[in-house]
Amino acid sequence: MSGGTGSGTGAGPLGYQHASGAAWVVQARGDLDVDTLPPLEAALGQAAASHHIVILDAEQVTFADSTCLSVLLRVRQLTDLRVAGPSPVLARLLALTGTDRALCVHPDVAAAALQT
Structure with a gap:
């Protein structure tokens, strides 16, 4: 991916990226x-x-399965991963599996960025 701000065109799971x-x-x-x-x-x-801190903006996630959880847990081992604004679907999956206790979950990107 490019190092600059991207608009994230297309229908894939990857949207914008920015500092x-x-x-x-x-x-x-x-x-x-x-x-x-x-x-x-x-x-x-x-x-x-x-980057020491990576924030996943998850507000627009419409479905997630165990594969997604595996990816998040692997990335968490590499960096300070923060999940921001998980959609109701993702929040439910995180809660049901207890993954919400293993990951840093925040209400939105701004709150995730402020945590020290």
């Missing part, structure tokens, strides 16, 4: 499953390689 203070923000959108996750996983991995 927010010391953090790098990556937007996820749509369905996050084994078939759609590779571009998002690659973007999160690239962000983790060059």
Whole structure:
């Protein structure tokens, strides 16, 4: 992915990316499953390689499965991953699996960026 701000065109799971203070923000959108996750996983991995804090803007996620949870937990091992504004679908999955206790979940990107 490019290092600059992107508009995230197309229908895939990867939306915009941009810096927010010391953090790098990556937007996820749509369905996050084994078939759609590779571009998002690659973007999160690239962000983790060059940023101490990575914020996943998850407000526009419409579906997520265990593959998504695996990706989030792997990225969490590489960097300070913060999930911002998870959609109701993702928030429910995180709560049902207890993953919300393993990940830093914030109400929105601004709150995730402010945490020290």
